[in-house]
Amino acid sequence: MKFDINKIRSQFPILHQQVNGKPLVYFDNAATSQKPQVVIDAEVKYYSEINANIHRGVHHLSQVATDAYEESRIKIQKHINAKNSFEVLFTSGTTFGINLVANGFGQILKQGDEVIVSHLEHHSNIVPWQFACERSGATLKVIPMLQNGSLDMEAYQNLLTENTKIVAVNHISNALGVVNPVKFIIEKAHQVGAAVLIDGAQATPHLKPDVQELDCDFYVFSGHKIGGPTGTGILYGKEAWLNKLPPYQGGGEMIKEVTFEKTTYACLPHKFEAGTPNIAGGIVLGVAIDYLNEIGFDNIAAYEQELLDYGMQQLSKLEGIEFYGTTAEKASVISFNFKGIHPYDVGAIIDKLGIAVRTGHHCAQPIMNYFDIPGTIRASFAFYNTKEEIDAMIEALKKAQMMLQ
Numbered sequence: 001m002k003f004d005i006n007k008i009r010s011q012f013p014i015l016h017q018q019v020n021g022k023p024l025v026y027f028d029n030a031a032t033s034q035k036p037q038v039v040i041d042a043e044v045k046y047y048s049e050i051n052a053n054i055h056r057g058v059h060h061l062s063q064v065a066t067d068a069y070e071e072s073r074i075k076i077q078k079h080i081n082a083k084n085s086f087e088v089l090f091t092s093g094t095t096f097g098i099n100l101v102a103n104g105f106g107q108i109l110k111q112g113d114e115v116i117v118s119h120l121e122h123h124s125n126i127v128p129w130q131f132a133c134e135r136s137g138a139t140l141k142v143i144p145m146l147q148n149g150s151l152d153m154e155a156y157q158n159l160l161t162e163n164t165k166i167v168a169v170n171h172i173s174n175a176l177g178v179v180n181p182v183k184f185i186i187e188k189a190h191q192v193g194a195a196v197l198i199d200g201a202q203a204t205p206h207l208k209p210d211v212q213e214l215d216c217d218f219y220v221f222s223g224h225k226i227g228g229p230t231g232t233g234i235l236y237g238k239e240a241w242l243n244k245l246p247p248y249q250g251g252g253e254m255i256k257e258v259t260f261e262k263t264t265y266a267c268l269p270h271k272f273e274a275g276t277p278n279i280a281g282g283i284v285l286g287v288a289i290d291y292l293n294e295i296g297f298d299n300i301a302a303y304e305q306e307l308l309d310y311g312m313q314q315l316s317k318l319e320g321i322e323f324y325g326t327t328a329e330k331a332s333v334i335s336f337n338f339k340g341i342h343p344y345d346v347g348a349i350i351d352k353l354g355i356a357v358r359t360g361h362h363c364a365q366p367i368m369n370y371f372d373i374p375g376t377i378r379a380s381f382a383f384y385n386t387k388e389e390i391d392a393m394i395e396a397l398k399k400a401q402m403m404l405q
């Protein structure tokens with residue numbers, strides 16, 4: 001499909017509003033993406049036409065809803081190139097998916113085992129592993145970062161031992177936009193027999209992950225970051241690992257037989273899908289993925305690279321600006337500060353001018369500690385943003401600098 005920015009923008013109703021009397025410039029896409037009309041309509045259609053509980057109903061609506069939900073699972077399986085649809089679990093988001101895996105490892109790790117995360121992780125890919133280590137007696141190790149925001153791969157290889165049982169790293173840093181060499185990380189971890197979880201929350205808006213090509217053992221992401229509803233997400237796990245991990249939640253759907261003496265569990269994926277799921281969310285997530293595939297990830301990547309290059313070029317002209325995460329390969333996320341000015345103050349002022357960015361530690365406090373800063377100003381672009389919006393942000397930043405200097 002030809003990439004037509006004006007046609008695309010017309011498909012996002014939320015973008016065409018004023019904030020504080022100024023056109024909204026939404027540059028907080030790393031926090032959550034906006035939703036195209038086709039996604040909004042799909043949610044309405046579900047509740048207007050097919051809403052019913054799934055998997056065990058004998059009536060028509062339940063069968064229709066079940067078919068739609070499981071067709072979405074297959075759609076997502078194809079999107080990430082998973083070998084089997086039962087390796088694709090619906091979750092409420094990245095945080096839930098990581099907790100499910102970390103909770104399982106917390107029950108199979110033991111004293112002396114080692115878990116590796118990186119300095120670039122979101123808190124959602126740090127704290128669950130601290131829980132797992134506290135529970136099991138395993139040791140948490142951290143891949144150090146370098147001044148340009150990349151990970152120290154030399155140090156990573158030195159951290160790996162025969163005691164390393166799992167490595168959990170993000171595909172792309174939410175705070176810096178840095179793209180990590182996940183293929184290399186996975187290969188090296190497998191050489192010592194360790195499993196690898198890839199946190200794809202910031203990658204899936206910008207690329208189609210191929211979990212078989214990566215050969216990762218787990219891959220997690222959130223629906224709300226790729227145009228889908230909040231409260232949706234996917235955990236991909238290799239069949240062998242999902243069969244090895246204990247269930248995460250107990251209840252309906254996830255059982256084969258329940259007696260007071262013993263309960264046996266359902267097969268994959270249901271073993272990890274206890275209770276009534278977010279049926280609408282799972283179906284609509286598939287619609288969001290269809291929408292992105294229609295636009296084309298090659299088109300999205302090329303256009304977002306244009307925005308990133310233009311944004312860096314224009315921001316670099318501003319006095320006193322400092323960038324964080326200056327690697328060559330980056331997603332369309334720019335983290336920066338102005339010397340002597342608190343990021344929050346800048347964010348609050350440009351919000352008054354309609355510019356929506358995120359300021360603060362971005363749930364990545366270890367990164368802020370590394371740079372010895374309270375936080376950053378983070379502008380994150382999506383395929384529905386424009387260079388004219390970047391110009392508006394630049395003008396707003398100049399006004400903020402004048403007010404705060």
Ligand SMILES: Cc1ncc(COP(=O)(O)O)c(CNc2co[nH]c2=O)c1O
Nearest residue numbers: 030031093094095122124170174201222
């Ligand atoms: C890399 C990464 N991992 C995990 C999460 C957690 O995802 P959730 O479970 O859907 O919340 C986020 C959310 N990142 C952000 C949420 O708001 N601003 C952000 O940068 C993330 O960017």
